[in-house]
Amino acid sequence: MFAYIARRLVLMLVTLIGISIVIFVLLRIVPGNIVDILFAAAGYVDPSDKASLERELGLDQPIVVQYLHWIGGLLRGDLGYSYVSEKPALDEILPRIPITARLAGLALLFSAAIGIPLGVISAVKQGTRLDYGLRIFSLSGLSLPAFWLGLLILMASVALFGTMPIFNPNPKTWTEAIAIYCIPALAVGFRSAALVMRITRSSMLEILRQDYIRTARAKGASEAAVNYRHALKNAMLPVITVLGIEAAFLIGGLIVTETVFNIPGVARFLVEAIRWRDYPIVQNLVMLIAVVVVLANFMVDLLYAVLDPRIRYTD
Amino acid sequence: MDAINYDTELRRAGAYSTHGWRKLVFLARHHALGTAGLIIMTVFVLAAVFADVICRFSPLDVDAAHALAAPDALHWMGTDSFGRDVWSRIIHGARISLAVGIGSTALGSVFGVTIGLASGYLTGWVDLVCQRIIDILQALPLLVLALVMTAALGPSLQNTIIAIAIPLIPSVARVIRANTLALRELPFVEAAKSIGMSEMRIALRHVLPNTLAPLIVLATAQLGSAILTEASLSFLGLGIPEPHPSWGRMLSESAAEYVRTAPWLVIFPGLAISLAVFGTNLLGDALRDILDPRQRG
Numbered sequence: 356m357f358a359y360i361a362r363r364l365v366l367m368l369v370t371l372i373g374i375s376i377v378i379f380v381l382l383r384i385v386p387g388n389i390v391d392i393l394f395a396a397a398g399y400v401d402p403s404d405k406a407s408l409e410r411e412l413g414l415d416q417p418i419v420v421q422y423l424h425w426i427g428g429l430l431r432g433d434l435g436y437s438y439v440s441e442k443p444a445l446d447e448i449l450p451r452i453p454i455t456a457r458l459a460g461l462a463l464l465f466s467a468a469i470g471i472p473l474g475v476i477s478a479v480k481q482g483t484r485l486d487y488g489l490r491i492f493s494l495s496g497l498s499l500p501a502f503w504l505g506l507l508i509l510m511a512s513v514a515l516f517g518t519m520p521i522f523n524p525n526p527k528t529w530t531e532a533i534a535i536y537c538i539p540a541l542a543v544g545f546r547s548a549a550l551v552m553r554i555t556r557s558s559m560l561e562i563l564r565q566d567y568i569r570t571a572r573a574k575g576a577s578e579a580a581v582n583y584r585h586a587l588k589n590a591m592l593p594v595i596t597v598l599g600i601e602a603a604f605l606i607g608g609l610i611v612t613e614t615v616f617n618i619p620g621v622a623r624f625l626v627e628a629i630r631w632r633d634y635p636i637v638q639n640l641v642m643l644i645a646v647v648v649v650l651a652n653f654m655v656d657l658l659y660a661v662l663d664p665r666i667r668y669t670d
Numbered sequence: 671m672d673a674i675n676y677d678t679e680l681r682r683a684g685a686y687s688t689h690g691w692r693k694l695v696f697l698a699r700h701h702a703l704g705t706a707g708l709i710i711m712t713v714f715v716l717a718a719v720f721a722d723v724i725c726r727f728s729p730l731d732v733d734a735a736h737a738l739a740a741p742d743a744l745h746w747m748g749t750d751s752f753g754r755d756v757w758s759r760i761i762h763g764a765r766i767s768l769a770v771g772i773g774s775t776a777l778g779s780v781f782g783v784t785i786g787l788a789s790g791y792l793t794g795w796v797d798l799v800c801q802r803i804i805d806i807l808q809a810l811p812l813l814v815l816a817l818v819m820t821a822a823l824g825p826s827l828q829n830t831i832i833a834i835a836i837p838l839i840p841s842v843a844r845v846i847r848a849n850t851l852a853l854r855e856l857p858f859v860e861a862a863k864s865i866g867m868s869e870m871r872i873a874l875r876h877v878l879p880n881t882l883a884p885l886i887v888l889a890t891a892q893l894g895s896a897i898l899t900e901a902s903l904s905f906l907g908l909g910i911p912e913p914h915p916s917w918g919r920m921l922s923e924s925a926a927e928y929v930r931t932a933p934w935l936v937i938f939p940g941l942a943i944s945l946a947v948f949g950t951n952l953l954g955d956a957l958r959d960i961l962d963p964r965q966r967g
């Protein structure tokens with residue numbers, strides 16, 4: 356097991372280094388840089404002023420030097436400066452992380468709370484109209500764009516309450532907190548809930564076909580005992596895996612949802628930084644996302660080995 | 671006890687529908703949802719192909735006098751803030767979405783199959799390097815990688831196709847690799863080697879055709895993801911540029927601002943995206959059930 360963990364850690368490091376190189380190079384393929392954007396609105400600019408600013412920002416250095424400078428800073432905890440706000444990148448990113456983390460946590464909670472029960476019901480009632488209805492419901496959930504769902508929620512908010520929820524980092528009442536966080540989290544978590552429902556259903560069906568389930572029924576166990584005490588526990592393993600992976604991949608839904616609801620989280624900040632070619636912010640945010648995804652996958656694999664004694668990671 | 675009518679039972683099980691139209695009708699009746707998905711996609715494809723015929727207005731025609739008009743007999747889905755006909759923009763937007771979806775899925779599949787086949791068949795250092803490349807590409811969510819690729823390549827139809835195709839490569843490569851690793855150990859491959867067939871010929875003529883079934887299922891699912899990703903990129907302003915009508919950008923233009931005053935600008939483009947992706951998901955599920963019943967869920 357320790358050899359497996361060591362090997363995975365090395366592979367994670369290789370992956371993260373690879374991502375850093377890919378992202379760094381990709382962002383510099385584009386002709387022009389932040390200096391061009393900053394000066395674009397000013398009309399004619401003295402080329403020497405532009406060159407001076409590029410020197411100041413280190414953009415005149417060879418690309419390898421810029422990369423090593425960035426990686427060296429990362430290892431020291433220095434994420435550089437935002438080209439747009441001129442503040443340290445860490446000061447721009449850190450306050451936004453809790454907002455996105457809260458949304459992601461709530462979205463996961465919703466996806467588990469909605470997806471697991473519906474998946475169990477769909478599996479237990481396989482072949483019935485309820486099962487077909489739930490399967491269509493889950494397919495609809497996978498088909499709805501998160502940003503459209505967010506816009507529909509805004510429409511409903513306007514129609515029912517005459518106003519849209521406006522983000523407030525320090526909500527004063529519970530209803531305000533629910534409106535600010537739960538509604539966008541629902542928009543993000545809906546798609547995950549559909550996926551969790553499908554995985555739960557598939558996993559339950561596989562478990563319900565097992566011999567020990569037939570034995571339990573033959574021994575006179577009630578359907579509730581068979582479904583929940585015997586089947587559901589074992590069916591949860593793939594579901595937990597999916598939830599763990601979804602925790603990292605929710606960022607895609609958060610990007611568009613934070614944009615729709617105007618929430619100042621990390622995900623929306625990434626889009627703004629890309630538009631402004633604010634390289635330090637984009638690089639650091641993408642690396643942050645990559646670290647979260649890689650770590651999440653690793654933790655899920657370890658958790659799987661802990662929950663299922665049949666799985667042992669050996670050489 | 672009622673006697674069993676074997677003829678009826680055999681007919682119900684499809685014993686008499688082994689090929690041609692009979693088989694198609696049998697499959698259609700037993701996979702109703704998949705058939706619905708196929709019909710939905712066919713409607714979208716036909717709408718995209720005959721867009722110029724079925725649309726009364728050009729998607730780019732501006733008519734300020736009829737800006738933000740509600741749906742009526744002239745403008746079936748209303749008009750936007752520039753007076754452009756929403757129905758025309760949605761139908762022409764189908765061309766963009768399908769072009770990007772099919773283009774990026776095809777491109778991603780070609781590269782994914784190449785990498786997966788090489789990785790699974792040649793193994794060794796080729797497999798090691800390919801797996802690390804796949805790990806790197808898969809370490810970022812689809813939309814994040816597509817965003818960075820779009821920002822790197824610049825906004826255009828071709829660049830959007832490339833930007834979405836690249837994140838799709840790892841899934842295809844993994845599936846093809848897994849299948850190839852299993853297939854290369856089978857006796858028919860050994861037999862081909864023993865008669866002196868080259869590795870390339872064995873991989874392309876014998877191994878690859880047997881990996882197509884899961885590839886078709888995966889590609890159909892990825893088509894939906896590609897359409898969603900293109901819509902998301904356009905919604906964020908980083909996808910298909912003007913003047914191409916894009917469903918995602920139609921929603922972006924009408925976001926929050928027109929939610930109160932012109933809800934049709936929010937409802938119809940979103941419905942189009944959802945229906946297109948829904949159709950691909952239904953079709954993908956049915957293809958999975960037909961081609962690989964072990965994965966039925």
